[in-house]
Amino acid sequence: MKINVQDFFNQHRLSPQQWIIFGFTFLVALFDGLDTAAIGYIAPSLLTEWNLEKSHLAPVMSAALFGLAVGAVSFGPVADKIGRKTVLIIAVFIFSTCSIASAFAQNLEQLEILRFVTGVGLGAAMPNAVTLLSEFCPDNKRSLLVNTMFCGFPVGAALGGFMSAWLIPHFGWESVLIVGGTMPLILSVLMVFMLSESVRYMVIKNKPTAQIQKILNKIDASAAQATEFVLTEKAAVEANAKSGIAIVLSKHYFIGSLMLWASYFLGLMVFYAMINWMPTLFKEANMPAHLGPIVAGLFALGGLGAIANGWLMDRFNGNLLIAAFSFLTAVSVAFIGLSLGWGLAAFIAVVIFAGIMQNTAQSSLPALAANFYPTAGRTTGVSWMTGIGRFGGIAGSYLVAYMVEKHLGLVEIFYILAVPSVIMTLCLLVKNALYKDEAQRLRSKGAGQVSHTPGH
Numbered sequence: 011m012k013i014n015v016q017d018f019f020n021q022h023r024l025s026p027q028q029w030i031i032f033g034f035t036f037l038v039a040l041f042d043g044l045d046t047a048a049i050g051y052i053a054p055s056l057l058t059e060w061n062l063e064k065s066h067l068a069p070v071m072s073a074a075l076f077g078l079a080v081g082a083v084s085f086g087p088v089a090d091k092i093g094r095k096t097v098l099i100i101a102v103f104i105f106s107t108c109s110i111a112s113a114f115a116q117n118l119e120q121l122e123i124l125r126f127v128t129g130v131g132l133g134a135a136m137p138n139a140v141t142l143l144s145e146f147c148p149d150n151k152r153s154l155l156v157n158t159m160f161c162g163f164p165v166g167a168a169l170g171g172f173m174s175a176w177l178i179p180h181f182g183w184e185s186v187l188i189v190g191g192t193m194p195l196i197l198s199v200l201m202v203f204m205l206s207e208s209v210r211y212m213v214i215k216n217k218p219t220a221q222i223q224k225i226l227n228k229i230d231a232s233a234a235q236a237t238e239f240v241l242t243e244k245a246a247v248e249a250n251a252k253s254g255i256a257i258v259l260s261k262h263y264f265i266g267s268l269m270l271w272a273s274y275f276l277g278l279m280v281f282y283a284m285i286n287w288m289p290t291l292f293k294e295a296n297m298p299a300h301l302g303p304i305v306a307g308l309f310a311l312g313g314l315g316a317i318a319n320g321w322l323m324d325r326f327n328g329n330l331l332i333a334a335f336s337f338l339t340a341v342s343v344a345f346i347g348l349s350l351g352w353g354l355a356a357f358i359a360v361v362i363f364a365g366i367m368q369n370t371a372q373s374s375l376p377a378l379a380a381n382f383y384p385t386a387g388r389t390t391g392v393s394w395m396t397g398i399g400r401f402g403g404i405a406g407s408y409l410v411a412y413m414v415e416k417h418l419g420l421v422e423i424f425y426i427l428a429v430p431s432v433i434m435t436l437c438l439l440v441k442n443a444l445y446k447d448e449a450q451r452l453r454s455k456g457a458g459q460v461s462h463t464p465g466h
Contacts, residue, residue, distance in 0.1 A: 011236055012236070012237070013233065013240070015226075015239055015240070015241050016149065016210070016241065017242075018226060018229070019146065019147065019149075020148045022229060025228065025230065026228075027225075027228035027229050030205075031143060031146050031205065032143060032158075035139040035140075035159050036158075037162065037194075037197055038098065038102060038135055038139045038162070039159055039161075039162030040165055041105075041166055041193060041197065042135055042163055042166060043164060043166025043167040043168075044169055044173075045106075045166075045190050047166070047171070048109070048174075048190050049070060049071060049074060051170055052178070052187070055183035056183065060117075060118070062118070066118060069118070070118060073122045073125040074128060076129065076400075077129020077131075077132070078129040078130075078400045079129075079133060079397045079401060080129070080133060081101070081129060081130035081132060081133025081134040081397070082134060082394070082396045082400065083133075083397035083398065084134075085101060085138070085393060086134075086389045086392065087254045087389075089389035089390075090253065090254030090387060093207050093208070093215075094141055094142040094207065094208050095142065095206070095207040097134060097389075098201070098205070099198050099201050100131075101133075101134035101135035102131065102194050102201070104130060104134070105191075106191045106192070106193075106198060107195060108131060109187050109188075110187065110188055111124050111191075112128065113184035113187040113191075133393075136396060137392040137396050138389060139159065140159070140377070140380055141388050141392055143159055144156050144377070145209075145210040145211065146209075151324060152377065152380070152381065153319075153321075153322075153323035153328065153374070153378075154320035154321045154324055156376065157317055157320030158316075158317045161316055170186070173186065173189065174186045177189065206228070208385075209222050209226060209239075210241055212225075213239050213241045219236070222239055241385065253390075254386060257386055257391070258387050258390050258391050263387075263391075265440075266382060266444065267391065269438065270375065270378070270382070270391075271395055271399065273336075273375060273399075273434045273437045274375050274395045274396060274398070274402065275399045275401060275402035275405075276434040277371060277372040277375065277430075277431075279406035279409070279430045280339065280343065280406060280427055280431055281368060281369070281403070282403035282404075282407050283409060283410045283427055284365075284368075284427070315366045315367075315369060315370035315373075316370050316373035318370075319370050320374065323374060327442065328374070328377070329439070329441050329442035329445075330442055332374050332438055333434075333438035333442070335367050335374075336367075336371045336431050336438065337431070338367040339364060339367040339371060339431040340428040340431035342363050342364035342367055343364050343424055343427050344428035345424075346364060346424040347420040347424035348424075350420060376395070376396065380392055409427075
């Protein structure tokens with residue numbers, strides 16, 4: 011009996027095995043968020059204990075961001091070559107052990123190197139988690155599950171704050187890095203024994219039938235009857251003959267790749283500009299000092315809106331949905347500076363709305379990318395989008411620093427910060443115009459098949 015792998019997922023209810031995969035990838039996202047944010051939580055203690063100026067921490071702060079970009083760009087093609095599970099476990103092992111090692115750094119130079127290597131692991135982990143989960147999802151729940159998993163990141167970042175508030179006074183700043191590294195280290199060991207490799211990946215790599223059946227049997231026993239496994243997807247035959255990099259840069263996918271890279275870059279540009287500078291800007295605007303960090307936190311929590319958008323993306327055009335959220339981000343960010351004169355309640359309402367719109371759009375992009383690329387290039391596609399996009403975070407921080415140096419007012423600063431979201435909207439509309447009907451057209455003509463039979 012011939013079994014189409016994706017049809018198999020679509021025809022059966024989500025099994026405990028698929029929920030295990032969701033749980034592992036959610037925890038990867040959670041620990042990723044915790045470790046990414048850790049340096050911010052321990053920074054005040056470092057300033058005091060090591061007798062530093064704030065400017066001295068800039069290289070340490072940026073080291074992890076550069077590591078994230080390097081890890082995402084370099085490990086994506088590796089995962090498309092040797093497997094999602096293997097690279098995901100290696101990535102979690104790297105960032106967990108380096109987080110623990112960072113607790114024993116004796117000076118800024120050592121901490122900077124360790125944070126860079128930690129960033130490499132963090133950058134490799136998330137795209138692989140997104141890809142692995144997406145390849146176990148039925149079509150009608152993929153975006154919802156991937157977006158929900160991705161929300162583990164802001165949850166982890168928030169958890170790190172609560173954890174740090176208790177640990178640092180009792181055990182010192184080192185304890186945050188040790189605890190934040192030990193938990194994912196244990197997770198990486200559990201994943202060796204309990205996490206399954208993507209069966210879509212296994213089919214295109216012609217892995218033994220018995221291995222594929224062993225995994226699918228955990229989802230439904232009917233897989234035992236299979237004599238052949240096939241994978242039907244867009245551009246499958248052409249894609250199977252290429253490396254992940256070749257697919258992402260191919261004539262067919264290149265413009266779409268550019269639009270995704272630009273969108274992620276521009277989105278992170280706005281996010282990091284807002285998160286890093288809102289407390290400082292609002293303090294200069296004579297807003298109560300304690301409200302700056304709270305408002306910034308409320309902005310970040312808007313990412314939970316991605317869960318609802320995942321449900322919508324499974325039913326409607328993801329390009330247009332994220333474009334709409336990006337446009338609303340531009341409008342609301344543009345009004346933040348003006349709303350300071352409308353009263354505190356109105357101001358906070360505008361910031362929260364902007365946070366929901368911006369973070370929903372940003373957190374939905376990995377699911378959009380996972381749906382866009384074929385299996386043979388999916389991890390490379392998602393990884394390169396997130397890796398290249400990381401430089402947007404660096405650009406956003408420097409952009410606000412430049413505007414502050416030029417003594418621009420808050421109204422002008424937020425007007426300018428709205429521009430990247432306008433451009434992001436246009437990028438997504440271009441992608442939609444070029445690729446909107448692709449999947450439907452290929453289905454109607456008969457998409458290529460990758461098949462696997464016993465003995466191959």
